[in-house]
Amino acid sequence: MGLEDEFGDVIRKARTGTGLEMADVSAMTGIPERDLRSMEVYTRRPTPDEVTALAHALDLRAPALSALANEAIEVADGPWTVGDLTVHRVTTGYPSHCYVIVAPSGTCAIIDPGDDAIVDEVASYATSGRRHPVAILVTHGHHDHDGGVARLQRRLSVPVHVHEADTGNLTNLDTSVLRLHGDPGRRYGIEDLEWHALPTPGHTAGSTTWVFPSAGVGAAFCGDTMFAASAGNGRAGYTRHLTSLREAIGTLPPATVLYPGHGPATSVAAERRHNPFLRD
């Protein structure tokens, strides 16, 4: 699976997040506006000096930005076993990712059923063999992540865990099935499946990374907060989005496997090496 974002996406997200116009960045870097525009739409590859100037102007890491510009980043897209947990991915037509995480007993949770069209497949996976679902978790309140929640909830009759700020699309659910958390996040444990809500606001006000520790490692479902070598946009506050990337996800144990809402699976260690939004 290819990366979700290219060099052009990263510099556009950093520029708009910082509130800079193309002309501002041009003045800061000496790069003509037309060349910046071409870079943002992928039609011009930057020179090494331009990458350095852009990284400085946009508060991004130059080596990581350079690797992205040169398409030199390799991502594992896995693993699918973390400690004694297994992870199964189902992708919607958008495409966005829904995941099912399963403990040894078969206890499982579903993260981000983003479309009614995948509900049958997800429900049958989560209930076959020894598997039995105990919760639906939502990383954030955008349709490509919560569009199938109501239908799946009616199929499985399990609670829906979501940040109180991101329930806007879930008005068709009975409020008695909602398990809301605010800041700081909550801890949950059902049978042999344990997880907690790591608040990672910025993409939306209630963006949440759902963390499942297991045997000293862990699986983290980060929605659109972080992508492999990139990040979702920070429309609900770029500064706090950066804080979520650098101080929340970036400080999880390095072996933590990250399962984003779009693009390949990665790890905290890999992102510390090649994500331009993190710091050295």
Ligand SMILES: [Zn+2]
């Ligand atoms: Zn998304």
